[in-house]
Amino acid sequence: xxxxxxxxxxxxxxxxxxxxxxxxxSIAAIASDPRGALLAELDRxxxxxxxxxxxxxxxxxxxxxxxxxxxxxxxxxxxEAKQAEQAAMTPNMANAPAPVQAASNDKLVPVKPDPKAAxxxxxxxxxxxxxxxxxxxxxxxxxxxxxxxANRADIGFVERLVWxxxxxxxxxxxxxxxxxxxxxxxxxxxxxLGRFADMLxxxxxxxAMLIYLDNFRSIGPKSIAGLxxxxxxxxxxxxxxxxxxxLGVRSGYTQDDIIAFAKVLTGWTVLPAATNPEHGSExxxxxxxxxxxxxxxMGKVYNEVGVNQGRAVLADLARHSATATHLAxxxxxxxxxxxxPPALTERLTQRFRDTDGDLKELAKTLVASPExxxxxxxxxxxxxEWLTAMRRAMPDLGxxxxxxxxxxxxxxxxxxxxxxxxxxxxxxxxxxxxQGPWVDGLAQRLDIAEIVATRVEASVDPKDLLExxxxxxxxxxxxxxxxxxxxxxxxxxxxxxxxxFHRR
Amino acid sequence: xxxxxHAPSRRELIAASGILFAWPxxxxxxxxxxxxxxxxxxxxRGALDGLALAAPVGDPGWIKLRGxxxxxxxxxxxxxxxxxxxxxxxxxxxxHRLYKAGHALVVHATCTPYRDRSHFDGQDVLExxxxxxxxxxxxxxxxxxxxxxxxxRIDRKGALGVGPVVPLVVRGPSPVLSWTPQRVAPASEDxxxxxxDLYQHSDPALARVLQxxxxxxxxxxxxxxxxxxxxxxxxxxxxxxVRAYFAEAAGTAAKFMxxxxxxxxxxxxxxxxxxxxxxxxxxxxxxxxxxxxxxALAAIxxxxxxxxSETVVALVTEFGRTARINGDNGTDHxxxxxxxxxxxxxxxxxxxADWPGLKEGDLFEKRDLKATTDLRGVLKGVLKDHLRIExxxxxxAIFPDSGAAAPMAGLLG
Numbered sequence: 065x066x067x068x069x070x071x072x073x074x075x076x077x078x079x080x081x082x083x084x085x086x087x088x089x090s091i092a093a094i095a096s097d098p099r100g101a102l103l104a105e106l107d108r109x110x111x112x113x114x115x116x117x118x119x120x121x122x123x124x125x126x127x128x129x130x131x132x133x134x135x136x137x138x139x140x141x142x143x144e145a146k147q148a149e150q151a152a153m154t155p156n157m158a159n160a161p162a163p164v165q166a167a168s169n170d171k172l173v174p175v176k177p178d179p180k181a182a183x184x185x186x187x188x189x190x191x192x193x194x195x196x197x198x199x200x201x202x203x204x205x206x207x208x209x210x211x212x213x214a215n216r217a218d219i220g221f222v223e224r225l226v227w228x229x230x231x232x233x234x235x236x237x238x239x240x241x242x243x244x245x246x247x248x249x250x251x252x253x254x255x256x257l258g259r260f261a262d263m264l265x266x267x268x269x270x271x272a273m274l275i276y277l278d279n280f281r282s283i284g285p286k287s288i289a290g291l292x293x294x295x296x297x298x299x300x301x302x303x304x305x306x307x308x309x310x311l312g313v314r315s316g317y318t319q320d321d322i323i324a325f326a327k328v329l330t331g332w333t334v335l336p337a338a339t340n341p342e343h344g345s346e347x348x349x350x351x352x353x354x355x356x357x358x359x360x361x362m363g364k365v366y367n368e369v370g371v372n373q374g375r376a377v378l379a380d381l382a383r384h385s386a387t388a389t390h391l392a393x394x395x396x397x398x399x400x401x402x403x404x405p406p407a408l409t410e411r412l413t414q415r416f417r418d419t420d421g422d423l424k425e426l427a428k429t430l431v432a433s434p435e436x437x438x439x440x441x442x443x444x445x446x447x448x449e450w451l452t453a454m455r456r457a458m459p460d461l462g463x464x465x466x467x468x469x470x471x472x473x474x475x476x477x478x479x480x481x482x483x484x485x486x487x488x489x490x491x492x493x494x495x496x497x498x499q500g501p502w503v504d505g506l507a508q509r510l511d512i513a514e515i516v517a518t519r520v521e522a523s524v525d526p527k528d529l530l531e532x533x534x535x536x537x538x539x540x541x542x543x544x545x546x547x548x549x550x551x552x553x554x555x556x557x558x559x560x561x562x563x564x565f566h567r568r
Numbered sequence: 569x570x571x572x573x574h575a576p577s578r579r580e581l582i583a584a585s586g587i588l589f590a591w592p593x594x595x596x597x598x599x600x601x602x603x604x605x606x607x608x609x610x611x612x613r614g615a616l617d618g619l620a621l622a623a624p625v626g627d628p629g630w631i632k633l634r635g636x637x638x639x640x641x642x643x644x645x646x647x648x649x650x651x652x653x654x655x656x657x658x659x660x661x662x663x664h665r666l667y668k669a670g671h672a673l674v675v676h677a678t679c680t681p682y683r684d685r686s687h688f689d690g691q692d693v694l695e696x697x698x699x700x701x702x703x704x705x706x707x708x709x710x711x712x713x714x715x716x717x718x719x720x721r722i723d724r725k726g727a728l729g730v731g732p733v734v735p736l737v738v739r740g741p742s743p744v745l746s747w748t749p750q751r752v753a754p755a756s757e758d759x760x761x762x763x764x765d766l767y768q769h770s771d772p773a774l775a776r777v778l779q780x781x782x783x784x785x786x787x788x789x790x791x792x793x794x795x796x797x798x799x800x801x802x803x804x805x806x807x808x809x810v811r812a813y814f815a816e817a818a819g820t821a822a823k824f825m826x827x828x829x830x831x832x833x834x835x836x837x838x839x840x841x842x843x844x845x846x847x848x849x850x851x852x853x854x855x856x857x858x859x860x861x862x863x864a865l866a867a868i869x870x871x872x873x874x875x876x877s878e879t880v881v882a883l884v885t886e887f888g889r890t891a892r893i894n895g896d897n898g899t900d901h902x903x904x905x906x907x908x909x910x911x912x913x914x915x916x917x918x919x920x921a922d923w924p925g926l927k928e929g930d931l932f933e934k935r936d937l938k939a940t941t942d943l944r945g946v947l948k949g950v951l952k953d954h955l956r957i958e959x960x961x962x963x964x965a966i967f968p969d970s971g972a973a974a975p976m977a978g979l980l981g
Contacts, residue, residue, distance in 0.1 A: 499773075506777040510760065522736070526688070545766045550614035550842030552688045554759050561763050563771035 073536040074098045074437060080537070080568040081399065081436060081443075084220030085453025091535045094219065102221050102431045106424060111222045112253045116209045122246025122272055125202045126345035129242040130337040132198045199242065206245020207486055208472045214452045215462065225256045225427060227448070228398050230487075231494040232391075233267040233309055235276040237487040243272035243345075244487035260391065260421035261382035264309060268301075268378055269347050271334040277301035277492060284330035284355025297355075302326035304492045310381040312390030321362050327355035328366060328374050388416040392426075394497070399430055400439050402498040408435040441537075441567045444499040447482035449568075450509065451475065454516060454560055457533035460523045461516065482508050510561055517556035526555030530562075537564050588747045588821035589738040590834030593718035597956045605913065605954050606825050606872065606879040607833045609709055610818070611737060612861075613691060614841030616885040618905030619937060620849035621660070621858060622674045622919065626653035629926030637849060637893050645850050650674065654919045657849065659859035662866040663910070667917055670981070671869075671876075672910040675946050676921035679887050679939030681973075683932070685901035687842065690886030695737035697944070699969045706740025708966050709835055712951055713742035715961040722831050738835050745831070747824055758840050765845075814838060814860040819867025826875040833955070838864070841885060845896040865910055877912035880954050880980070884943060890935050891926060902936035907946055913954060915981030942973035949976035 068074075072091060078098040079086040094101035105111060120128065196204060217223045230252045237244035251270040255263035267273050274280040282298035283290050302325035307313045331354030337344035349371035358367045361377055368376045381387060392412035396404035412429055419425040430436055445453065455461050455475075464471060479486050482505050489495050496502070526546050530538050542562040549555035559565065598605050623639035624630050625647060631638050639647045639655060647655030648664040654676065656664050666672035682693035682701065689701035697708025738744045760778055767775035817836065824830050840857060847854045865881070872879050888905025904924070910916070924930050924938035932938040944967045951957040951966065952975045963971050 503773060503777055506774055507780075510763065510778070514759065522734075522739075539770055541766055541769050545762055548842075548844065549762070550687050550758065551691065551839060554762075554839075555688070557759055558762060558766070563767055563774055566774065567771070 068536070070536060071095045071098070075101075076535045076537045077437065077441070077568075078102060079219055080445075080453070081441070082219065082221040082224065082430070084214055084217060084223055084449065085456045086533050086535070087456045088459065088532045090218070090456075091532075099431055101219060103428065105217075105219050105221050106257060106427055108222075111217075112226055112256045114209045114213055114249050114253065116205075116212075119205060119209055119249065120202070120246070122240075122243035122250055122270070123343070123345040123347075125206075125242040125246055126240070126271070127337055127341075129199045129202060130344070202242045203237065203245065204470075204472050204476075206249075207476055210245060210248065210486065211452075211455075211472060211475050215455055220452075220456075221427070222256065224399075224449075225423070226253055228395070229256050229263060229423075231489065231497075232394065233263065233273070234489045234492065234494040235270075235272045235487070236489055236492075237485075239276045240272045243275070247272035248487070255423070257424040257427065258422075259382075260387075260416075260423055261379050263423070264305075264378050264382045265375060267309070268305065268329075268374070269332065271345055271347050274301070274332055274334055274347065277304055279329055280333040282326060282330050282333075283353045284327055286356060287330060287354050288352040290353075290355070297323070297326050297330065299323060299326040302329055305378075305381065308493050310390070311384055311386040315386040315390070317362055324359040324361050325377060328359050328361070328377050330355045331371065332374060383417075383421055385417060388413045388421070392416055395426060395430070396435075398497050399443075400435055401442050405435045405439065408433050441564065443568050444502055445566055445568055446495065446497070446502060447484040447505065447509070448479055448486070450566060451478055451482070451512070453533065453565065454513075457529060458516075458520050458524050460520050478512055482512065506566075509566070510557070513557040513560040514553070516560065517553045521551075521553040521556060524552075524556055526552060526559055529556060530559050533559075534562065534564055538562070539564055587817070588824065588831075588834045588836045589734060589744050590747065590825070590831030591713040591716075591738075592722050592743060592745045592831055593713075593716075594720050594722060594832055595955055596717040596719040598954075599719055601956075604875070604878055605832065606875055606911075607950065607954055608822070608825065608868065608879070608881045609737065609835040610864075610881060610883045611691075611695065611735065611835065611837035612841050612883060612885040613687070613837055613839045614843075614885070615687065615690065615887050615889055615901055616841045616905055617843060617847065617849065617854060617889040617899050618676060618678075618885075619888070619891065620847065620854055620899075621657050621906050621908075622650065622654045622676055623647055623657070624653060624676075624923065624926065625655045627923070627926050629930075633891050633926055634893055637847070637897070639850060651919050653923075654921075657855065657858050659850075659855045660862040660865075662862045662869075663908070666865065666869070666910055670917040671912055671914060672865075672908065673914055673916040673979070674919045674921075675907040675909070675941055675943075676919055677904040677924050677937055677939055678907050678941040678943045678946060679904050680943050682887065683903055683939075685887065685903075687886060687901070690901075692736065694884060694886045694943075695735065697947075697967045697970075707735070707737035708947070709737045709833070710740030710742050710744065711966050712955070712957055712961075713744075713833065714740070715957055715965060716833075716955055722829055735835065735837055747821060758842070761845075810840075810856065811860040811863050814864040815867040818864035819871040822868040822871030822879075823873075824871075826872045843889070844894070844898040844900060847893070847898045868910075872911075879911035880913050880950055881908075881910045882947065882950055883908040883910070884947070888937055888939075891931055891937050892935065903932045904937035904939035907943055909946075909950065909979060913980050915978060920976075941976075942970070944970045945973035945976045946979070948973065949979045951975075953977075953980045 072095045075091045075095040075098045076086060078094065078101070079090055082102055214220060214223050226248070230248045233252065235244055235247050240247070247270055251266040251273070252263065255266060277300050278298045279301035282301070283294050283296060285297060299322050303322050306317050306322060306325065311317060331350045333348060333350050333353060335343050335346050335348045351370055354370060358365050359373065364380065366373050366376055393404065393409050395412055396409045400408060411433060412426055415425055415429045462471060469477070476486055483502070484495055526549065530543065530546055542564065545558050546555045549558055595605070620639065625640050631640070639657060641647055641649060641655050645658050648658055648661065650656050650667060654674065656667070663672055680690070680693045681699045682690050692701040693699070695707045696704040697711070698704050734744055734746070764775050764778050767778065821834065821836055825832065825834060838861065843854050846852055849855055868881055869876050884907050885905055888902040889899035890902045894900050920941070922940040924940050928934055930938060948962045948967060948970065951962060952959065957966070959975065962975060
């Protein structure tokens with residue numbers, strides 16, 4: 065699919081390539097000045113932040129979940145103890161002479177809500193999912209905030225940047241289920257339009273990252289803890305910071321650099337939940353774990369003491385020229401094509417160096433680059449982009465249906481089914497950002513498209529849908545296929561499966 | 569810790585196809601007469617080619633129109649004779665048997681008043697009961713519920729629920745419950761074919777992926793299910809799966825309606841009748857679908873049991889298809905088509921048609937079988953004689969502006 069200079073075409077292109085897809089009226093709203101609209105979104109105060117004040121910090125969420133588990137465990141232990149006691153008593157009772165009077169007042173009758181009494185409704189049909197526990201609520205509330213940010217954004221350029229950086233510096237909810245959402249809000253969002261160095265620092269000093277990549281238990285061999293026999297140094301985090309977060313693989317660092325950097329990072333840990341009811345799960349620098357003395361990394365000696373040593377290394381890594389190249393390539397690949405135009409990568413690299421890693425300047429460079437407006441639409445949307453574009457195009461999808469899983473749960477299920485479960489990348493390098501791993505999921509996308517089409521067929525006109533979300537991008541073949549569909553449901557499914565809706 | 573994330577079930581994929589939507593009451597008047605009538609409306613979405621279902625073999629223009637695609641009484645797979653003029657598609661032996669037994673009739677050259685050939689609008693008119701599209705958010709069957717005096721509410725235990733998507737024909741102010749068949753609906757091969765066709769021109773990489781899935785489907789329909797992984801088997805559906813699904817959905821819905829405490833009036837729909845390419849009326853895709861529909865009719869008869877004698881099944885579609893075969897060996901959207909009435913309550917064994925002829929000048933806009941019978945009159949006749957709904961309600965609330973289409977008399981025996 066090639067591009068055109070028609071303003072409406074450019075508006076629709078901007079909404080898909082930079083943003084999260086048009087909502088009803090979006091294309092017309094920015095058609096007079098698509099570039100200006102993108103820049104305006106970058107300038108909106110607090111645009112990258114989540115406004116939901118009810119969300120707890122990552123550390124607090126983790127603590128809340130921890131206490132919940134403690135309580136549950138205590139209940140279970142108490143219950144088991146009681147059962148054991150009863151079991152122990154039963155044979156004695158059998159052997160003992162029959163009690164003269166049954167002591168009725170020591171019999172505990174559990175007061176349990178009777179599910180049958182509670183509802184006369186046909187439970188087989190109107191089955192409600194069980195009430196989520198506090199742990200599930202933490203995750204779902206974070207997921208909801210994440211989805212709402214994406215659905216609300218006018219264009220979604222900033223959200224796309226959030227997603228990009230969140231995936232670049234990813235943690236996994238498989239390891240830190242109650243922190244993953246808070247991590248994105250605390251370490252990523254405040255900095256997506258700020259300096260990369262600050263984001264890297266926030267990420268590296270976030271408990272979610274330190275737990276995810278094992279640094280919280282890394283102990284310097286010559287640290288106080290190390291000297292009394294506690295072992296060992298964990299290189300995982302140091303390696304991933306160099307290989308994934310900053311310089312990029314095979315960019316000149318050695319195994320010795322990794323070990324030295326790992327020593328620098330010892331002491332970057334998390335306050336244990338069990339012993340810190342107030343500040344448990346928060347980041348802390350623990351000097352008892354920290355390897356003392358200067359370290360040499362890539363030829364430079366770091367003489368700083370304590371936590372500042374790590375901060376100094378991170379600051380240098382953040383502005384390293386290999387980091388600039390690495391990030392510029394990833395950014396260009398994400399926004400334009402699996403094989404991005406070298407001139408674009410070069411321009412972004414240069415801009416990163418010139419501005420000391422100012423990410424807002426990089427975003428503006430994207431907007432100003434002709435490649436973003438000329439390149440053919442070959443980039444395959446990842447499942448979360450495709451699902452979000454669908455949701456934005458059809459506000460009716462946001463309606464909750466009583467007795468059915470909530471939109472958040474369905475959104476999570478759909479992402480999982482398509483292989484991109486929210487905040488659960490398969491490895492520390494995040495979800496892949498090229499077509500290869502995703503194209504085979506097309507058949508699953510069709511399944512989802514059919515479910516969605518069924519759900520909205522009463523309220524969505526397929527032709528309107530095509531205009532809302534693709535408008536001038538819609539190819540004649542697509543229009544014909546939608547017009548000739550044998551049902552409204554099929555027409556909607558075809559529109560959602562149009563090649564130009566999968567690609568941007 | 570992991571959240572329990574269940575993947576959407578195939579059940580959720582099937583749309584409303586095959587789901588029974590029923591009125592949860594017993595009709596008082598009919599029961600007062602000592603009858604216990606059942607009415608099942610089956611909507612065939614996609615525009616069924618009525619000429620392929622019941623071919624006018626006695627019309628001299630027929631062979632000229634369809635050439636070697638024309639169903640005749642001769643050849644390798646001859647049609648099943650109905651009345652000397654029409655022959656039934658050989659894929660429908662059960663319907664033929666019911667016809668011969670006086671339990672089924674065909675209304676030919678019929679259509680709603682809609683003539684513009686858009687599926688959405690055509691289905692809208694068919695289901696809303698209004699003369700024009702997009703005039704109502706409720707369906708004629710639902711409004712018919714509203715005029716039937718209810719007796720006892722039926723027992724909904726264990727089976728009826730509120731469906732996720734209620735088709736327009738039963739949508740509206742009266743309560744509707746749904747029942748979903750246990751069997752899993754086949755994946756929509758038709759949608760898949762259309763997407764492959766779409767991708768082939770614009771995005772070959774995507775086409776290859778879906779062709780892979782289609783390949784799995786064909787392996788399955790060739791009987792090589794064992795060669796597939798469970799996940800692959802999930803994705804595929806052959807002819808056998810379609811047949812099984814139609815039969816199970818319709819048959820179990822019938823069993824349900826046959827029960828003493830079951831619903832009496834309901835609707836379901838079957839999709840996939842839009843045969844633009846390689847229609848295969850006799851031994852291809854449409855033939856297979858008609859075979860599946862025939863199996864569904866047999867399953868309804870069996871499922872109804874003794875209640876069959878008081879049953880009317882009305883099978884309707886939004887419009888017909890072009891009288892001629894198109895360049896892709898298919899047919900495009902048309903006008904006149906068939907409606908089928910089956911059931912022990914029907915005075916069957918006949919084809920009801922004010923036959924318009926097939927000469928160029930006889931065809932609607934020189935391309936479609938002309939609709940000479942207003943489908944609303946047929947449905948009104950059924951509602952009137954079977955459920956005792958009054959003329960006034962039929963002509964106003966249920967089928968507004970249908971005064972010209974009087975209830976067809978004598979459909980029931």
